[in-house]
Amino acid sequence: MLDITRVAGKLTFGMAAFLSVLVALVSYRFVPVGVSEAMDFVAHNLENNALALYGHIAVAPVALALMPFQFMSGLRARRPGLHRWMGRGYVAAILVSGVAGFVLAFHTTAGPVATAGFAILAVIWLGTTACAFLFALKRQIDRHRRWMLRSAALTFAAVSLRLYLGIAMAFGADYDLTYVIVAWVSWVPNALLVEAYLLGRRRSRAATLLPAG
Numbered sequence: 001m002l003d004i005t006r007v008a009g010k011l012t013f014g015m016a017a018f019l020s021v022l023v024a025l026v027s028y029r030f031v032p033v034g035v036s037e038a039m040d041f042v043a044h045n046l047e048n049n050a051l052a053l054y055g056h057i058a059v060a061p062v063a064l065a066l067m068p069f070q071f072m073s074g075l076r077a078r079r080p081g082l083h084r085w086m087g088r089g090y091v092a093a094i095l096v097s098g099v100a101g102f103v104l105a106f107h108t109t110a111g112p113v114a115t116a117g118f119a120i121l122a123v124i125w126l127g128t129t130a131c132a133f134l135f136a137l138k139r140q141i142d143r144h145r146r147w148m149l150r151s152a153a154l155t156f157a158a159v160s161l162r163l164y165l166g167i168a169m170a171f172g173a174d175y176d177l178t179y180v181i182v183a184w185v186s187w188v189p190n191a192l193l194v195e196a197y198l199l200g201r202r203r204s205r206a207a208t209l210l211p212a213g
C-alpha cells in the first residue's frame with residue numbers, strides 16, 4: 001500500500017536537496033563575471049574584507065552542496081568512507097565560511113538588526129556543526145544525527161533567505177526592510193522546526209518504551 005507520509009517525506013527531501021545544490025551552483029556566478037557584477041551589494045567588502053568575502057562566497061556553497069548527500073541513508077550504508085570524507089569537507093567548509101560570515105555580518109549595509117541576525121546565525125552554525133563533528137568522532141551516532149540535523153537546518157538558511165526574498169519581491173515588498181527581516185526569518189523557524197521534530201521523536205520513542213497499561 002502507498003505510504004503517503006513516506007512519499008511526502010521523500011518529495012520534501014528531494015525538493016530541499018535540489019534547491020540546496022541549485023543555490024550552491026548559482027552562488028558561483030561571481031566566477032565568470034566578478035563580484036561587483038554578480039553581487040554588487042556585497043562588493044564593498046572587496047576594499048577591506050576581501051578575504052572574508054571570498055572565504056565566504058567561495059566556500060559556503062560547498063557546505064550547502066554537500067549537506068543533502070549526508071542524509072542519504074542508502075549512500076551512507078553503501079559508501080561509509082565517502083560519507084566520512086564528505087562530512088569532513090562539510091565541517092571544514094563551515095569552519096572557514098562560518099568565521100568569514102561572522103566577519104561579513106559586521107559589514108552588511110542592511111544595519112544592526114541584520115548584523116545581529118547574521119552574526120548569531122554564524123555562531124550557532126559553527127557551534128552545532130562542531131557538536132555534530134565531535135559526536136561523530138566519539139561514535140555517538142544518535143547525538144551526531146541530532147546535531148547534524150540542527151546544523152543542516154541552519155545551512156539551509158541560505159536557501160530560505162533567497163526563497164523568502166524572491167517571494168517578497170514578487171509581491172512588491174520593500175527590499176531593504178525585507179532583507180532585515182529575512183536575516184532572522186531565514187533561520188529561526190528552521191531551527192525551531194528541527195527542535196519540534198526532535199522533541200516529537202523523543203516523545204514517541206519514550207511512549208513505545210513505556211510498558212502497556
Ligand code: HEM
Nearest residue numbers: 027039057060061064101104105108118121122125154158
Ligand atoms: C548559515 C550561516 C551563514 C551566515 C551567517 C552567512 C552570512 C552572510 C553575510 C553576512 C553575507 C553578506 C550579506 C550582506 O553584506 O548584506 C553573506 C553573503 C553571501 N552568502 Fe552567506 N551566510 C551563511 C550561509 C551561507 C551559505 C550556506 C551559502 C551557500 C550558498 C552562502 C552564500 C552566500 C553568498 C553567495 C553571499 C553573497 C551575496 C549573495 O549572493 O546573496 N551563505 N552571507
